[in-house]
Amino acid sequence: SNTPRGLKKLPSPPGHFFQIGREPHKKFTEWARSLGDIYGVHMGQQYWIILTGDKVVSDLLQKRGGKYSTRITSYYTYDLLTRGKSYFGCPYNERYKMLTPIMHGALGQRNIKENSNLLDDEFRILMQNLCKASTNAKDGFYPKYCFQLTSLNIINLLCLNKRTESTEDPYYKEFETLMGEHSEIAKITNRLSEFFPIMKLIPNYSLRNKIIENRTKIEAFFEKLVKEVMDSKEKKPCIIRNLLCKKDEGILDDLDVIYLVYVIFAAGTDTISSSLTWISAALANNPEVQYKAHQELDRVIGHSRLPEVSDELNIPYTRAIIKESLRYCAPIYLGLPHGIEEDDEYNGYHIPANSVVILNQYGIHMDEKRYENPKEFKPERFLGVTESSAALANGNYENRDHFGFGAGRRLCTGIHMAEMELLLGVSRLLWCFKIENASPLDKDGKPIPIDLDKIRFGITVWPEEYCVRFVKRHDNVEKVLSI
Numbered sequence: 001s002n003t004p005r006g007l008k009k010l011p012s013p014p015g016h017f018f019q020i021g022r023e024p025h026k027k028f029t030e031w032a033r034s035l036g037d038i039y040g041v042h043m044g045q046q047y048w049i050i051l052t053g054d055k056v057v058s059d060l061l062q063k064r065g066g067k068y069s070t071r072i073t074s075y076y077t078y079d080l081l082t083r084g085k086s087y088f089g090c091p092y093n094e095r096y097k098m099l100t101p102i103m104h105g106a107l108g109q110r111n112i113k114e115n116s117n118l119l120d121d122e123f124r125i126l127m128q129n130l131c132k133a134s135t136n137a138k139d140g141f142y143p144k145y146c147f148q149l150t151s152l153n154i155i156n157l158l159c160l161n162k163r164t165e166s167t168e169d170p171y172y173k174e175f176e177t178l179m180g181e182h183s184e185i186a187k188i189t190n191r192l193s194e195f196f197p198i199m200k201l202i203p204n205y206s207l208r209n210k211i212i213e214n215r216t217k218i219e220a221f222f223e224k225l226v227k228e229v230m231d232s233k234e235k236k237p238c239i240i241r242n243l244l245c246k247k248d249e250g251i252l253d254d255l256d257v258i259y260l261v262y263v264i265f266a267a268g269t270d271t272i273s274s275s276l277t278w279i280s281a282a283l284a285n286n287p288e289v290q291y292k293a294h295q296e297l298d299r300v301i302g303h304s305r306l307p308e309v310s311d312e313l314n315i316p317y318t319r320a321i322i323k324e325s326l327r328y329c330a331p332i333y334l335g336l337p338h339g340i341e342e343d344d345e346y347n348g349y350h351i352p353a354n355s356v357v358i359l360n361q362y363g364i365h366m367d368e369k370r371y372e373n374p375k376e377f378k379p380e381r382f383l384g385v386t387e388s389s390a391a392l393a394n395g396n397y398e399n400r401d402h403f404g405f406g407a408g409r410r411l412c413t414g415i416h417m418a419e420m421e422l423l424l425g426v427s428r429l430l431w432c433f434k435i436e437n438a439s440p441l442d443k444d445g446k447p448i449p450i451d452l453d454k455i456r457f458g459i460t461v462w463p464e465e466y467c468v469r470f471v472k473r474h475d476n477v478e479k480v481l482s483i
């Protein structure tokens with residue numbers, strides 16, 4: 001009824017993703033795949049716009065980036081849970097513009113290149129851990145926890161030169177618990193009153209208390225890390241030390257520092273470990289893909305050293321596996337919602353002010369017009385693509401490899417770091433191991449393929465627990481890993 005004259009209301013999507021019902025995973029994926037270019041839907045008083053077409057994503061999020069780069073803030077998850085300090089949730093305002101160069105300084109290409117030795121060490125240790133875990137669990141295991149330890153250690157080392165040896169470490173456990181509680185609280189179903197104001201009549205003290213309790217613990221956890229850096233005698237450079245310099249210059253306050261560290265930990269850990277968990281499952285289901293990668297790695301690298309970052313351009317098939325994984329089984333399905341604060345118009349449609357704008361990455365990644373046979377894991381489709389996802393993300397949408405890192409001015413700040421981690425992680429996994437599906441056998445005696453449609457939703461998306469074996473490919477693996 002509020003659509004201005006001469007403009008059309010956006011079409012409604014087929015079905016409603018909040019009413020997906022009893023088979024949420026299957027229904028969700030069907031829903032996300034079935035969407036066309038652009039839809040609008042009311043979720044109570046909040047209007048959501050869902051972008052599933054590659055062109056519309058480019059037209060709005062990229063080309064009109066000045067308008068479509070804000071976030072619509074939530075009282076519970078932004079104001080209360082992070083005291084309006086979260087970088088993820090920050091509207092596109094002066095504060096965001098002040099914080100962005102600081103975040104790029106911390107996570108940008110330059111800093112990551114300078115720290116490439118650190119990444120190199122951690123991915124060597126990961127391979128050693130996978131060798132050990134394989135010896136202890138001959139029938140296979142779920143590798144998620146090994147990957148989580150690695151991604152956490154990388155962030156730990158970058159932020160404060162600290163690492164932890166095992167997922168049993170109390171520090172690791174505390175971090176896991178806090179972040180688990182955090183994403184549980186942030187679930188949309190907990191804060192329906194933000195969409196249906198009538199529910200505000202029933203005050204939700206229990207949610208408020210849980211949020212404040214989690215916030216207090218999170219702040220204390222990260223405050224302790226900041227203090228460790230302040231108190232350390234060595235004064236080694238690290239991200240927290242750089243943030244503290246910005247505090248001394250009067251640019252940041254204490255809470256800013258705490259919440260920037262929190263964002264780096266939150267954004268940089270689960271995304272990488274979830275990606276590696278997905279990739280291992282996809283590889284276990286596709287031995288022929290592994291075979292081709294093994295041939296490439298044997299030819300280019302040989303058996304006497306590990307793949308390095310500098311090998312990147314010489315191992316195109318391995319790189320194509322990474323791109324295909326971020327298309328086929330990305331750790332994020334619906335991006336982080338963007339927002340628009342003012343009215344706009346697109347192809348005769350009205351885009352109302354204050355809408356949430358969702359990039360349906362999963363839908364685009366399964367679009368047959370864009371990717372032939374999208375339900376197949378086929379790295380070959382990316383063989384001719386020599387540029388990084390970071391370089392392609394800012395160019396013409398038709399040439400983009402995938403939309404796994406979002407779009408426009410809110411594009412993932414950690415994109416360079418993520419690409420380097422995945423390059424080292426995936427090339428070394430394939431160099432060291434044959435990843436075998438260790439699921440129960442079917443009636444023909446073959447392992448039942450891992451069902452990649454069985455997913456666990458959260459802020460990042462995980463495959464359901466599965467079982468694989470990491471079988472060393474040759475006698476030199478352990479020797480090379482110990483150098």
Ligand code: HEM
Binds near residue numbers: 089264265407414
């Ligand atoms: C495979 C790994 C990763 C994937 C798939 C991924 C994906 C994403 C996506 C989809 C967004 C939202 C973009 C948008 O709003 O359009 C995002 C934002 C962000 N990512 Fe990543 N990410 C990954 C790894 C990392 C890493 C390692 C870091 C660094 C610690 C990081 C830091 C961030 C930050 C700070 C933002 C917020 C950007 C903003 O709001 O302006 N990410 N990421």
